[in-house]
Amino acid sequence: MGSPSRELVERIGAASTSVFRDMIEMVCFVGDLSKVSWRVLRKPSQLRWKETLYYMDMCGSQAVPIVLMICFLMGVILGFQAAVQMRKFGTELYVADLVGFSILKELGPLMVAMIATGRAGSAFAAEIGTMKVNDEISALETMGFAPSRFLVIPKILAMVIVSPVLTVFGDVIGIAGGFVVGTTMLGLPLMAYYNRTVEVLYPMVFILGMVKSVVFALIIAVIGCLRGFQSECNAQGVGRATTSAVVTSIFLIVIADAVLTIIFSLMGY
Amino acid sequence: MSNESVVEVKNLTVGYGDIVVLKNISFSVASGEIFVILGGSGCGKSTLLKHMIGLYTPFRGDVLIFGESMVNSSEDEKRKLMRSFGVTYQGGALFGSLTVAENIALPLEEYTTKTPKEINEVVQQKLALVNLDGFGNYMPSELSGGMRKRAGLARAMALDPTLLFFDEPSAGLDPITSAELDRLILRLREELGTTIVIVSHELDSIFTVADRAILLDKETKGIAATGKPKDLRDGSPNLWVREFLTRSKLKRDVV
Numbered sequence A: 001m002g003s004p005s006r007e008l009v010e011r012i013g014a015a016s017t018s019v020f021r022d023m024i025e026m027v028c029f030v031g032d033l034s035k036v037s038w039r040v041l042r043k044p045s046q047l048r049w050k051e052t053l054y055y056m057d058m059c060g061s062q063a064v065p066i067v068l069m070i071c072f073l074m075g076v077i078l079g080f081q082a083a084v085q086m087r088k089f090g091t092e093l094y095v096a097d098l099v100g101f102s103i104l105k106e107l108g109p110l111m112v113a114m115i116a117t118g119r120a121g122s123a124f125a126a127e128i129g130t131m132k133v134n135d136e137i138s139a140l141e142t143m144g145f146a147p148s149r150f151l152v153i154p155k156i157l158a159m160v161i162v163s164p165v166l167t168v169f170g171d172v173i174g175i176a177g178g179f180v181v182g183t184t185m186l187g188l189p190l191m192a193y194y195n196r197t198v199e200v201l202y203p204m205v206f207i208l209g210m211v212k213s214v215v216f217a218l219i220i221a222v223i224g225c226l227r228g229f230q231s232e233c234n235a236q237g238v239g240r241a242t243t244s245a246v247v248t249s250i251f252l253i254v255i256a257d258a259v260l261t262i263i264f265s266l267m268g269y
Numbered sequence B: 001m002s003n004e005s006v007v008e009v010k011n012l013t014v015g016y017g018d019i020v021v022l023k024n025i026s027f028s029v030a031s032g033e034i035f036v037i038l039g040g041s042g043c044g045k046s047t048l049l050k051h052m053i054g055l056y057t058p059f060r061g062d063v064l065i066f067g068e069s070m071v072n073s074s075e076d077e078k079r080k081l082m083r084s085f086g087v088t089y090q091g092g093a094l095f096g097s098l099t100v101a102e103n104i105a106l107p108l109e110e111y112t113t114k115t116p117k118e119i120n121e122v123v124q125q126k127l128a129l130v131n132l133d134g135f136g137n138y139m140p141s142e143l144s145g146g147m148r149k150r151a152g153l154a155r156a157m158a159l160d161p162t163l164l165f166f167d168e169p170s171a172g173l174d175p176i177t178s179a180e181l182d183r184l185i186l187r188l189r190e191e192l193g194t195t196i197v198i199v200s201h202e203l204d205s206i207f208t209v210a211d212r213a214i215l216l217d218k219e220t221k222g223i224a225a226t227g228k229p230k231d232l233r234d235g236s237p238n239l240w241v242r243e244f245l246t247r248s249k250l251k252r253d254v255v
Ligand SMILES: Nc1ncnc2c1ncn2[C@@H]1O[C@H](COP(=O)(O)OP(=O)(O)OP(=O)(O)O)[C@@H](O)[C@H]1O
Pocket: B016, B021, B039, B040, B041, B042, B043, B044, B045, B046, B047, B048
């Protein structure tokens, strides 16, 4: 009952506590994970290589076609949009700058992260959630294993190894997309576009993109696994966990992207 | 068989969230004993078992396994303690990404220094024990429910633990397999002196294997009776206990 304004306050209060609780759980999960990771680091024989390779295949090699396709189109779209504007000023050659910087700094890592969220993050949550429903997590625990060593570390490791590689692919093919627009639609000479691209881009731009892609990979793997462990023990619960993994990952990736961009620009890049 | 207790449950109160499922439960299981936890559906048998094996933290009370507290030990001590016993779950709980043989081999790979060949031998032996010879290379999803359950049993026995917890091992098995399971349980105790705690509904099997049973009561959230199942059936002062153990028609009429 109560007045509408009171209800509003109550709702905001309830929502805040649940967000706050969620944040605490996230911090606990990461803390617990660091402990297990430290142990695996000191004793690498504890790492489950078979699982790690499986996830590298699943999140990496199998994602190559879609990454190539989306990043290429991204480059084409960027090049096209830039061309329309640049033409007005007769500065067509700057399309190379715009495409190069945008792809390396932003769109390469971001597109790869979005694809990985949809492919890998959701799969992680669904997999762990289903294992929970089937008592498999309990079985791991009562066999004396830390579930995160089996279920989380291989996924994180696979993502962190594979994401930068995918991003390199995405970067190259994205720039190629811009190149296609530049040389066909704008009629720029091949060598001029190529030289301009090589001239303006410097290694640090590429490295910043790689840093982003590693951070995004961590977010995707950790959130996917966390949501899986938080899943309720029924089919709907697993479905909700999967949705939540995707939504939370995208949200955190965008926040991380903003923060990293600000930090990098403060550092002068 | 000594009379020292392997499992000791002390004033245990368990539940979920705000709901108390069982209150002030105390009992102990002696070494080499086959101990059965009975009770109507939903009275908290699985809940009690999950607290005994350390998956959940109880509201109050303590569980001692081999004299060591499950509740008050650190994460690492608990893990170590958990390795000393085997558990099977109601649905088998095999790891879906591994074959049946890999499931059974997992604890051996992780906790022993056996060579792959020796591990394979143990795996084959455990599979034979539960009548699953030749199914080692199947994925769990390719097995029937009862087969999965038996494979789970084989995995629980991989390290030859001296203490086993079974949640409904024979539910869903055909009468012959179920009887074989009873024989297996008795043989484990005979040959290895294994202590076994079973949650079960199958009256036939209970009368065959159980040394002692407790009957949980949903109403009082406590233990309604303790003793040898035959004695309880024939001589318990509590009518409900006698009815429970004779599958009285009365109960069905009420439903
Ligand atoms: N994860 C859970 N969260 C909240 N309540 C639960 C949970 N699991 C079980 N319960 C409740 O605890 C009570 C006991 O459940 P439990 O699974 O222990 O019953 P059981 O005796 O094993 O039944 P069955 O013979 O059908 O397996 C039930 O009333 C159930 O609703």
